[in-house]
Amino acid sequence: MATWLALQACGCGGAKEAPAPSNESAAPAAAKPATPASAAEPAAQASTSAKAGDTKSGDTKWINDIPYDVFYDRPLEVAADGTVVGPTTPAPSPATPQPQPDMTPDSTPPAGTGSDSDDAGGSEIDWVAIAPVDTLAEELTVLRNRLTANLNTVATYNRNIDQISMDATVLGAIAAVLTQHQGESRWDENAKFIRDLAYDVWISADGTGSKAFRATQEPFENILTILSGGPPPPGRESDDVVPFADIVDRGEMMRRIEVSFNSLKSNINTADRLRESADDAMRELTVLAMFGAMMQTPDYDSADEPNYRNYATSFVDGSTAARQAAQSQDFDAFSAALNKIQTSCGECHGEYRSGGDGF
Incomplete structure (x- = not known):
């Protein structure tokens, strides 16, 4: 384990291939050396997938002699900004209102959730002490709102690819933990789908333009549907539990x-x-x-x-x-x-x- 430490001149980098995830998505790619960045505009990264054709690319972007990924003055406050930008689709009429995701934990989740398999590892961790469900729910709200804003248009997507990539990683990690968490949440039954869809967002946030935008926006819209209480995409299959390294x-x-x-x-x-x-x-x-x-x-x-x-x-x-x-x-x-x-x-x-x- 490691990170950045006080050596701000040294980032974290490298390349690694991970095993393919259990669904049809490619295995997560590894990040290139990370440049310190704010929570609202992280450093660009390059990583490769184990699945042919699924790649993430993009060297650090520069504007003249200034790196694009410079820090904000108050990055923690930027990260906490929960302002929601309007939807990418026409607003529903009052007669057919759009359901809003309920991001509060549910003490009585649907029955039949989770998996009996402990093969993936992590089930022995005391997640209640390490990552309380209430706090994970708050982070999900922040991630949902920021991803909604950044995936609003092609322009917002182009400007925020790196933030989208990082937020999708955190979203997928939270969902993966919820598949093994000893606490109860309303997402227990469908956390495995959110986990794999978040991976799809991560692997698709690669390159600018409308094609990459649509490929990234589609799995995120499916996540919003699930968070709103809707079903996963038709025909989607996901293992109840997978190794964290396969997905994060x-x-x-x-x-x-x-x-x-x-x-x-x-x-x-x-x-x-x-x-x-x-x-x-x-x-x-x-x-x-x-x-x-x-x-x-x-x-x-x-x-x-x-x-x-x-x-x-x-x-x-x-x-x-x-x-x-x-x-x-x-x-x-x-x-x-x-x-x-x-x-x-x-x-x-x-x-x-x-x-x-x-x-």
């Missing part, structure tokens, strides 16, 4: 970890700022803890090595402690936990940074 690229996780940590470290630097941004901080730290736990599952490279697991465990512990400090608004404990995260990342990078998938 570790290089992309590293990019989001770097963005989130840099935002937390730079933007929440006083007790007052922690009080103002506690909810956003808790959400970001939940994503970090979730990623740290996922990366310890067997199908990721080095996950069977004791040092790797120790670093990853320290990262998860630091993320969880920082979230608890944000909840209690204890700035000293919050800062100490962020330092623990940074230390674990630095030590892990020192030993494992030569990995080939952005690690």
Whole structure:
């Protein structure tokens, strides 16, 4: 496990091929070296799929001598912006209103959800402690709104391809965790479809233009239908549980970890700022803890090595402690936990940074 740490001059990069996912989608590709970026405009990446014909490409974009993926001043606040841009299809009439997704957890989900198989790994993780369902629901709302805005038109798609790619990774990761989460949510029955459709969004967000836009927008519209209580696409088949490594690229996780940590470290630097941004901080730290736990599952490279697991465990512990400090608004404990995260990342990078998938 690793990320970015204090060496901001060094990003996470590399290339790795993952096993093909259980449905018809290609295996997730690996991210190229990640350039620090804000939550609203991450760095461009290049990755390749194990399935012939499915590729992700795109070197870092420049405007004159300025990299396109520069930071926003307040990236955490940009990431939390839940403003919804109008739909890509004509608005429904009052007689046939469009159902809105209910993003709150349901204490009585439909019966018959989940899988009896533990082969994919991750079922033994205490997801209730690491990634509470309520907080995952809040992150789903942010992701849904931002993806809706960025997939509104060809122009918004072209401007935000990298953010769409990163958000699809997080969306797919949350859905994958929900297939194994010990808590209950209203998405349990269809989380596996959201997981695989989010992967389709990720692999399709490649290149500009109307063709790439439509290929990316279609699976996301299917996700919106499911989140609104509708069915998955007709004929779509998805395994109940799959290895995280088949569906969530570790290089992309590293990019989001770097963005989130840099935002937390730079933007929440006083007790007052922690009080103002506690909810956003808790959400970001939940994503970090979730990623740290996922990366310890067997199908990721080095996950069977004791040092790797120790670093990853320290990262998860630091993320969880920082979230608890944000909840209690204890700035000293919050800062100490962020330092623990940074230390674990630095030590892990020192030993494992030569990995080939952005690690």
